[in-house]
Amino acid sequence: MQHRSKIIKTLLTASSDALKRAIAPYSGFHVGAALLTDDGLVFTGCNIENPSLMMSICAEKVAIVKALSEGQKKIKAIMIQSADGNYCPPCGSCRQLIHEFAPEAEIYLASKKGIKKYSIKELLPDAFTKE
Ligand code: THU
Numbered sequence: 001m002q003h004r005s006k007i008i009k010t011l012l013t014a015s016s017d018a019l020k021r022a023i024a025p026y027s028g029f030h031v032g033a034a035l036l037t038d039d040g041l042v043f044t045g046c047n048i049e050n051p052s053l054m055m056s057i058c059a060e061k062v063a064i065v066k067a068l069s070e071g072q073k074k075i076k077a078i079m080i081q082s083a084d085g086n087y088c089p090p091c092g093s094c095r096q097l098i099h100e101f102a103p104e105a106e107i108y109l110a111s112k113k114g115i116k117k118y119s120i121k122e123l124l125p126d127a128f129t130k131e
Contacts, residue, residue, distance in 0.1 A: 004106075007036055011079035012110055018044035018059065019083050025049060030083035031059035035067060035105070038074035043067040060094050064101055075102035085112035095124040 011034040019032025024047050031047040045062025060080050067075060078098065082088035087109045090098065098105060098120045107118040120127075 007077050008079070008108060008115060010034075010042060011036060011077060011108065012081070012115075014042050014044050015059075015079045015081050015110065018046045018063075019081060020046075022046040022059070022083070023048045026051070026053060026056070031080065031088055032082075033059035033063040033078060033080045035060075035063050035078040035102070036076050037067055037072040038076055039072060041067070041070075041072065043070070043072070058091060058094050060090055061097060064094075064097055068101060075105045077106040077108065078102060079108040079110060081110040087111040087113075087116060090123065092124075095120065096127065099124050099127045099129070 014034035015032040022030035033045045043066045045059045049056040
């Protein structure tokens with residue numbers, strides 16, 4: 001397993017690159033996400049908005065779906081950051097997605113103040129599951 005600080009650095013750079021690709025003309029809120037899988041691969045995502053606003057897709061959702069659709073089974077860490085420099089906590093729907101498909105992931109939120117680390121159990125206690 002890579003050292004945690006190296007993982008953070010890699011995901012920080014990748015999510016920062018990703019947020020430059022955000023398509024967010026309606027909110028003006030640009031978000032980037034990056035994740036690391038057990039295979040050592042990095043997948044990125046940015047938010048992609050639509051004039052039918054409910055169709056907008058979150059950055060972390062894009063990254064997770066990309067990893068899953070490429071056959072990745074285990075997500076080890078996820079980083080999320082927004083261009084405004086404040087912490088961007090994942091929305092409820094993304095928390096549910098993380099709970100289902102990245103239950104053991106370390107979740108990092110980056111801001112200009114620093115990096116916070118969470119588990120999905122902290123962000124979504126008593127989650128609804130198939131059990
Ligand atoms: N957004 C994300 O991409 N990730 C989050 O964790 C929170 C919100 C996006 C969705 C929408 O395009 C914009 O931020 C404003 O809500």
